[in-house]
Amino acid sequence: MLNFFRRSPANFEVNLTESDISFNVKRGDSLLSSALGAGVPWPFKCKVGSCGKCKCRLVDGKIKPQLDFGYVLDISEINEGYILACQSVPKSDITVSVNLNENKVSRK
């Protein structure tokens, strides 16, 4: 009952599994925009959820998807926890696995 009145924190912490990088996300902001704002070289292209380049795997924690990931990700990827960072708003502290070298590979 009391949980209902508890305000969620203003920031959530994001930890990356493959490195010791961590950064904060302001409540309501997307994972990608916060990563880029913190200077993390996160791969991206469209920022509107259509290219799949910002894909990463949610290892722990909760996010709120802003668009249906099903247009870009396969069912198996979604089941494995893959998300689109540009369309994900963290709802708790999260741990994420992302290939930061993906930035160097370019598609159309």
Next chain:
Amino acid sequence: MKFYVNVRYLIVPFMSLIAILGILFGGSYTWVGVGLFALNTLIDTLTRNIHLPADFDDSGESYGIKKLQYSVMFFMLPVFIALQVVLAYRIFQYNADAPIVISSFLGFSYQAGISGFNLIGATISSGLWAGLGIIYGHELSHNKKEGFLVSRLIMALSGAAHFTYAHVYNHHLDLGHEDDPATAPRGRNIYTHAWLSHMGQSRFSYILEQQRLSKRGSSALNIDNRWILGYLYSLPSIVLFVWAGGAVGVAALFSVWVIANFLLEALNFMGHYGLIRKDGPVEHRHSWDNDSVFTSWFFIEIGRQCDHHVRGETYFWELDDVEGPNYGIGYFSLFVITLIPPLFRAYVQKYLDNWDEKYASAEEKLIAQKFSH
């Protein structure tokens, strides 16, 4: 400053309400929406040389108030509904041969009944403002969850149910590329573009749904198919207009949709005509900016296409001049020019030459050369 920044984006809701009142008052007032369009073209032309940057406070924060701007965008849904309801009401009167007399309602006098000529005015007014209001459907297509659904409903009311998905998953991804139906190649005129772009985007949306559903092992003929669902959202409009006026109602609704879609595709046409992208990310050079002051405010900064396509997640009130390719004039003025294809080609040639010389990559230049032969 905060007040000024937020109020300047209210031109379309305000003028849409005037157009609605015009249809309600009847008589020659039904043409008010058309008159406003002409007035806007004049203002846009007279102010074409005024270009202002976006406004930020000292800490770099925009003055835009998100809650207010979102409320306005959501408010446009009932405005779109009202545009159709008042037109249907007039069609009903026309069909019923209601006598054309001055009546009064709550102390306001209006003309009951309507002539064929003024019904045409009401239909064009309704179509023009449904088309201009589509900018809100566009903005909300980028703004998630509830906003996305409102975008779909607004677009469905304008007969453009396919738009929301095609815009995000096709236009933003394939911009400037031959895979993007909304990018007009050099030499194409606005009329051909309106048809090809509309049909191409609708086809894309269908295939997108087909693929999404097949990943889940479902058939495309499914109520979960959002392409089908989008068109079903247009069904209440069809029922309303058939009920109000039978064949006349259908003709009026069809006209509204044709006008609205033509304006929508005109925006795509003006935003990207002749620009080329080979591979790699979308950059500022792959769009034309139309950011003269009246266009910026009226079209809620949709004319800042260069910035919008690179930062698709950015709210319209934060979009800025990024010194990309720029026609130098606003949308209303340019729209009039596009209606006369030879004039448009002559007008745009020097801008395309400049783009080829200053903006295009080596690969893009090679493609551009093919168009000049």
